[in-house]
Amino acid sequence: xxxxxxxxxxxxxxxVLLFExxxxxxxxxxTLKHRHKQDSIKIRFGSLYTxxxxxxxxxxxASRETVREGKRPERTxxxxxxxxxxxxxxxxxxxxxxxxxxxxxxxxxxxxxxALPPAEAIELLKRREARIxxxxxxxxxxxxxxxxxxxxxxxxxxxxxxxxxxxAERRFIRDLLWRIDAEGWANSxxxxxxxxxxxxxxxxxx
Amino acid sequence: xxxxxxxxxxxxxxxVLLFExxxxxxxxxxTLKHRHKQDSIKIRFGSLYTxxxxxxxxxxxASRETVREGKRPERTxxxxxxxxxxxxxxxxxxxxxxxxxxxxxxxxxxxxxxALPPAEAIELLKRREARIxxxxxxxxxxxxxxxxxxxxxxxxxxxxxxxxxxxAERRFIRDLLWRIDAEGWANSxxxxxxxxxxxxxxxxxx
DNA sequence: CGTGGTATATACGGCGACGGATATACCGGA
DNA sequence: TCCGGTATATCCGTCGCCGTATATACCACG
Numbered sequence: 001x002x003x004x005x006x007x008x009x010x011x012x013x014x015x016v017l018l019f020e021x022x023x024x025x026x027x028x029x030x031t032l033k034h035r036h037k038q039d040s041i042k043i044r045f046g047s048l049y050t051x052x053x054x055x056x057x058x059x060x061x062a063s064r065e066t067v068r069e070g071k072r073p074e075r076t077x078x079x080x081x082x083x084x085x086x087x088x089x090x091x092x093x094x095x096x097x098x099x100x101x102x103x104x105x106x107x108x109x110x111x112x113x114x115a116l117p118p119a120e121a122i123e124l125l126k127r128r129e130a131r132i133x134x135x136x137x138x139x140x141x142x143x144x145x146x147x148x149x150x151x152x153x154x155x156x157x158x159x160x161x162x163x164x165x166x167x168a169e170r171r172f173i174r175d176l177l178w179r180i181d182a183e184g185w186a187n188s189x190x191x192x193x194x195x196x197x198x199x200x201x202x203x204x205x206x
Numbered sequence: 207x208x209x210x211x212x213x214x215x216x217x218x219x220x221x222v223l224l225f226e227x228x229x230x231x232x233x234x235x236x237t238l239k240h241r242h243k244q245d246s247i248k249i250r251f252g253s254l255y256t257x258x259x260x261x262x263x264x265x266x267x268a269s270r271e272t273v274r275e276g277k278r279p280e281r282t283x284x285x286x287x288x289x290x291x292x293x294x295x296x297x298x299x300x301x302x303x304x305x306x307x308x309x310x311x312x313x314x315x316x317x318x319x320x321a322l323p324p325a326e327a328i329e330l331l332k333r334r335e336a337r338i339x340x341x342x343x344x345x346x347x348x349x350x351x352x353x354x355x356x357x358x359x360x361x362x363x364x365x366x367x368x369x370x371x372x373x374a375e376r377r378f379i380r381d382l383l384w385r386i387d388a389e390g391w392a393n394s395x396x397x398x399x400x401x402x403x404x405x406x407x408x409x410x411x412x
Numbered sequence: 413c414g415t416g417g418t419a420t421a422t423a424c425g426g427c428g429a430c431g432g433a434t435a436t437a438c439c440g441g442a
Numbered sequence: 443t444c445c446g447g448t449a450t451a452t453c454c455g456t457c458g459c460c461g462t463a464t465a466t467a468c469c470a471c472g
Contacts, residue, residue, distance in 0.1 A: 007458070009314050016321045020400060026420050040317035042309040046461055049421070075420065092322055095315030096330040099338050099375075103248040104308045108215050109301030111246035111364035115222045116298055124302040132305050152396040153385070158317035161378060168374030169305075172367060179359070190358040194226060213428070232450050252431045255451070260428095277437060281450065 005058060006091055009041045010051050015060065015080065015088035022064050022079040025052055040158045052078065060084035106169070117195040118186035122177065129173045136166040211264060212297055215247045216257050221266065221286065221294035228270050228285040231258055246364040258284065266290035312375070323401040324392035328383065335379045342372040 005011065017028050029045050037043065055061045056078075064079045080088070106128075113121055143159050153160070185191055211217065223234050235251050243249065261267045262284075270285045286294070312334075319327055349365050359366070391397055 009309075009311075012314065012318065016318045019321055024420085030419095037317060040309070041314045044460060047459060049423095050459080088321065092315055092318055093326070093330055095311045096319070096322070096327065097333045097337075098311075099334060099341060099372075100311050102308070102310045103215075103246070105301045105306050107364050107367055108218065108247045109298055110367050111243060112218065112222045112298055113302070113363060114360055115225055115294065116302070120299070121302065124299055127303050128305060131303075135305060152391075152394060153389075154320055154391055154394065154396055157319060157382060158313050160382075161313055161316050164374060164378040164381075165371075166305075168370060172370040175370075176363060176366075183359075185358075185360055188358060188360065190360055211428095230450085236449090250430060253429060255453095256429080275438095275449095 005054065006094075008047065008051055010043050010047060011055055011060075012088065012091050012095075013037055013041055013043065014048075014052065014055065015084055015091070018061055018078060018080040019085065019088055022077050024075040024077045025049055026075065040162075055084070060087050114191055115194070118180075118191050122180060122186070125173055125177055129170055129177070132166050132170050132173075136163065136170065139163055139166070211260065212300075214253065214257055216249050216253060217261055217266075218294065218297050218301075219243055219247055219249065220254075220258065220261065221290055221297070224267055224284060224286040225291065225294055228283050230281040230283045231255055232281065246368075261290070266293050320397055321400070324386075324397050328386060328392065331379055331383055335376055335383070338372050338376050338379075342369065342376065345369055345372070 013032055014028060017023055017031060025048055029048055059081055061078045061084050062081050063076045066074050066076045068074045140163060219238055220234060223229055223237060231254055235254055238249060265287055267284045267290050268287050270283045272280050272282045274280045346369060349362060
C-alpha cells in the first residue's frame, strides 16, 4: 500500500513524464534537463534511481520492460500505474490549489534586520535591488526569445511567475528603502539601541 | 575552527538573540515563539539544543554560567563570541544582499500545469486566488492591529513582505486566468493532446 | 589509435535534521 | 488535593537525501 511520500518533488516530475509516455530513467533525466525543469523544481539527479525504486515499491510506477542495445547497460522502461496517475493528479492539484507556507531566505533576513546597523542594512538592500533588476532583465530577454520561437506560453508560465516575483520584490524593496528614508528609521532608538556598544565578546577556549 | 554551517536558520536566530543579550536555551525558544519568528524562519524547536551544541563546538557561542533555581533543572546561559558576532553579520548580510534561487511549491506546480486537464487547472487556480485573498485580508488586519499598538514598523517588515508577496501572486494568478481565457489556451492542441485517451494503466503486482 | 563525450546504471557513506519520548519540579486553579 | 500547564533539559532512532565514485561501452573526431 502506497504511503504518501510527497517530500521529494523529483518524484512528481517522474510521474508527469510517465504520464506522457513510458520512459527509462536516463531519458527522464535528459528530458528534464532539456526542459530546464531544474529551474523550477529542486532536482538532484543523483537521487533519480533511488526515487524511482521507492516509487515502484509504492506502486506508483511499474517497470514495463528491460531492453539492452548491444552491450550497453540494460535500460529499464517504466510506466505509470493507475495509482500513480491518481497520485500525480492529487499532488499536482494540491500544489496549485493550496497556498503553502514557504520560507525564503530573504524573509528570514528581513525579520532579523534590526540586528544589522542601519547604514549597512540600507546598503545591502540597495545592492539586492540592483541584483534583482539585472536578473529580471536577463530572464525577460530569455523568455521573450523563446516565446518568439513559437513555444506556447502554457509551457512558460513558471518563467512568467518567476518574473512577476522578481518585479514584486523589487517594488517591495524600493518602497521599503523609501520609507526607511522618509520616516527616519535609521535614527530611531529602536534600531540604534544595539549598535552603540564597543562590541566585543569572549573568545572560545582553545 | 568554525566550519561554515549555514544550513539550519535556527542557528542564525540564536546568534541574533545572543547578540541582544545572554540567554539560556529555553528562554530563546519562548522569546522566538513570542515574537512569532516561526512565521518567517523555519524553526524546529526540537533541534534547539542540538543546534546550540554544534554552535558551541564551532566557537560561535560559549556558555557563560550554569545556574539552578530551587530544584528545577539547571539552566545554561550562553553568550556570543566575537566569531559568533562576525558570523551573524556575514550570514545576515548574505541573506539580505544575495537573491537566492528559492523553489516554491507553486512554481513546481505551474511548470507541470499541462499535466492537468484545462478545466481542472483553471478551477484550481481560481480557488488558490480566493484562498490567498482571504489570507491576505487576515494578515493585513493583524498587521494593522499591531502597528496601531505602536510597535515600530522595523519589527514588522517581514509581515509587510509576506503581504506584498501575496498581493503579487494574486495579481499573477488573475492575469494568468485572464490570458487563459482571452487567448483560448484551453482549446489549444498543446494542452489537450494528453487529456483525451481513456486513461487506464497497469496495476502493480500484489 | 587514443581521447573525450554520451549512454546507462549502481552503490554507499555520511550528515543533518526531525520529532517524539522522557524526566523532574514548580505553580495556580477548581 | 489533583490536574494541567509551564519551566528546563536530554536523548536517540529514523529518515531522506546528497554527492560522488564507480563501471562499462558506444561513437565521433583528429
